[in-house]
Amino acid sequence: xxxxxxxxxxxxxxxxxxxxxxxxxxxxxxxxxxxxxxxxxxxxxxxxxxxxxxxxxxxxxxxxxxxxxxxxxxxxxxxxxxxxxxxxxxxxxxxxxxxxxxxxxxxxxxxxxxxxxxxxxxxxxxxxxxxxxxxxxxxxxxxxxxxxxxxxxxxxxxxxxxxxxxxxxxxxxxxx
Amino acid sequence: xxxxxxxxxxxxxxxxxxxxxxxxxxxxxxxxxxxxxxxxxxxxxxxxxxxxxxxxxxxxxxxxxxxxxxxxxxxxxxxxxxxxxxxxxxxxxxxxxxxxxxxxxxxxxxxxxxxxxxxxxxxxxxxxxxxxxxxxxxxxxxxxxxxxxxxxxxxxxxxxxxxxxxxxxxxxxxxxxxxxxxxxxxxxxxxxxxxxxxxxxxxxxxxxxxxxxxxxxxxxxxxxxxxxxxxxxxxxxxxxxxxxxxxxxxxx
Numbered sequence: 173x174x175x176x177x178x179x180x181x182x183x184x185x186x187x188x189x190x191x192x193x194x195x196x197x198x199x200x201x202x203x204x205x206x207x208x209x210x211x212x213x214x215x216x217x218x219x220x221x222x223x224x225x226x227x228x229x230x231x232x233x234x235x236x237x238x239x240x241x242x243x244x245x246x247x248x249x250x251x252x253x254x255x256x257x258x259x260x261x262x263x264x265x266x267x268x269x270x271x272x273x274x275x276x277x278x279x280x281x282x283x284x285x286x287x288x289x290x291x292x293x294x295x296x297x298x299x300x301x302x303x304x305x306x307x308x309x310x311x312x313x314x315x316x317x318x319x320x321x322x323x324x325x326x327x328x329x330x331x332x333x334x335x336x337x338x339x340x341x342x343x344x345x346x347x348x
Numbered sequence: 349x350x351x352x353x354x355x356x357x358x359x360x361x362x363x364x365x366x367x368x369x370x371x372x373x374x375x376x377x378x379x380x381x382x383x384x385x386x387x388x389x390x391x392x393x394x395x396x397x398x399x400x401x402x403x404x405x406x407x408x409x410x411x412x413x414x415x416x417x418x419x420x421x422x423x424x425x426x427x428x429x430x431x432x433x434x435x436x437x438x439x440x441x442x443x444x445x446x447x448x449x450x451x452x453x454x455x456x457x458x459x460x461x462x463x464x465x466x467x468x469x470x471x472x473x474x475x476x477x478x479x480x481x482x483x484x485x486x487x488x489x490x491x492x493x494x495x496x497x498x499x500x501x502x503x504x505x506x507x508x509x510x511x512x513x514x515x516x517x518x519x520x521x522x523x524x525x526x527x528x529x530x531x532x533x534x535x536x537x538x539x540x541x542x543x544x545x546x547x548x549x550x551x552x553x554x555x556x557x558x559x560x561x562x563x564x565x566x567x568x569x570x571x572x573x574x575x576x577x578x579x580x581x582x583x584x585x586x587x588x589x590x591x592x593x594x595x596x597x598x599x600x
Contacts, residue, residue, distance in 0.1 A: 198483060214515055234443070236477040239484075239517075 193278045194288060197250040200263035200277055201241055204248045212239045215334055215341075228306050228329050229253065238334060246272070247338060249331040255281045255320040262324065264331040269339070271299040274328055284320030292321070301332045360597050367590040370583050377580035384564040388557070396557040406559065407550050414546035422535040424454030424472065428461060429537065431549055435463065437474045439544055441552070444479075451493035451532030453501060460501055460516075462493040462532075467503075467516060478516065485519050494531035502529050 202209055216237045217225050225233050234252070241248040245268045252259040258280035265272040274296045276288040286292060295311050302308025306329035313321045391397060401407060420429040426438050430449035435442040437459070450462035458477060459470040467486050469477035480486050492504040502522065503510050509526065510519045537545075562568035566577030 212517055214517070234476060235479065236471065236475055239478075 192285070195263070195275065195277050197261065197263060197277055200250070200275060201248055204246070204263075204265050204273075205241070205243055210241050210243045212241055213338075214239055215337060221337060224333060225330065228333060229326050233330075240334065240338070242338065245269075247331075247335045249334065250277070251327045251330055253323040253327050253330075255284055255323040257281065260287070260320060260323050260327075262327050264327065266331055266335040269300060269332070269335065271296050271328055271332060273297075274324065274331075276324075279320075281320060284314070284317030286314045286317050287320045287324050292324075296324075296328050299328060299332070301329065301336060305329065306333070360594070363590065364594055367587065367594060370590075371587055374580055374583040374587060377577065378584065381564060381577075381580075384560050388560050388564060391557050391560070396560060397555050399556045400552050401554040401556055401559055402551040404547075404550075407554060410554060412550055412553050414549040418537065418542060418545065419449050420535050420537045421449070421452035421532050423452045423459060423532065426454075426459075426472070427535065427537060427541070428452040428459060429545060430463070431545055434549060434552070435461075435468075436545060436548075437470065439541075439548060440474045441548065442468075442470065442474060442476070450490050450503075453493055453495050453532050455495060455499065455501055460493065462490045462503060465490055467512075469516065480516055485517065487519055492531045494529040496530075497528035502526075504531075 214237050215221075217233050218236060222232070222236075238249070238251070247266045249264045249266070250261065251264060252261050254260070260276060260281065261278035263273075263275045263277050265274075274293050276285075276293075279285050279288060292312075292314060295309075296307075300308045304310055305325050307325060311321070311325055387394070387396065415432040418429055418431045420427050427436075428449070429436045430446055433445045433447055435444070435446040435449070446463050448464060452459055452461045454460075457472065459468075459472075461468040461470060465482065465486075465488060467480045467490075469480075471477060482488055487503060487505050487508070487510045489505040490503045491506065494502050494504075496502050500511055504526070509522050509524055511522045512519050559568065566573035566575075566580075569576065
């Protein structure tokens, strides 16, 4: 009886986690900046950039343009990637070309929700673009959450790449 | 040979005949169950869950019908059509669930589609540029979308008119003088085009895996299908037992 109650509790908890919003993207963006939130900017995923993104994700990004919020050398990205079947929405902060913070905002998959915990996301701190799955370090996986872990690594690499692209664009056309 | 031995042999022979007839009767079921089971075992490899049945006969058998009400707009020499929850650029389906298609305009080499109380920006090739919602500043309750004399996009909500900036990131209210605005108006599509869309719609509903599962369980064959397959399963159990029994008896 006790075991069935425990099992039922676990099942209910897992069901509620199947599509859980841990933080709204708006809150994440507001939290990322002290004071006023900068206006959003847009980066287009066309030409070579589109190919590079495809190389990172293994497929095309679902949209041709991505919004970001930037203040000095910090940029904030709200990105999505499908783990197994449903998109995982993450908030990512890049500071001076290094990953400052990655957080799962909305998790919709039925398994693999452990990727939300700091023991996993803390591994990305200070990560830069590199050779190990487009990151400069190895990220330890989680048993039973392989696809979600893979999606998180792709999103971290994508945010780092896009932030680097912004800097590249600045060099090409410096702001007045 | 004793009488008892004759009787025993006769009994075995009669049982063997039963075994044979039942074997023949069950053969079709065995083949169907084994074949569908084999395919289902490799469903992931063949991606049967992602492929859909397009056969009109099977779709009719399942009673799958396409919606009759379509809402279509003609813009940039193309049709944008909402059928059920599917949005189409001509006959190409745009990913995602859609509803309430308020209008479509073609501006700056892209389609600006007012759908789901949001704005979907689409290239001529059907690639999604962006999908902007209320949280992105899109006004709530869009009823119409149009272009004014200067080529700017305008949307009409229940009470106001709004205009976005070039990137669709900021919206501002504009005066209610609508005399220069050309509002997007629904278009009538040909019966042939409608039939093609409906055929496409029907062909996206039923996964192959579903049909295989139904064939495997007998549900495919209607109300009595599962009952017939239950009987077939009993037959197979009988065959296994009778076959073993005959084998032992002959061995003796």
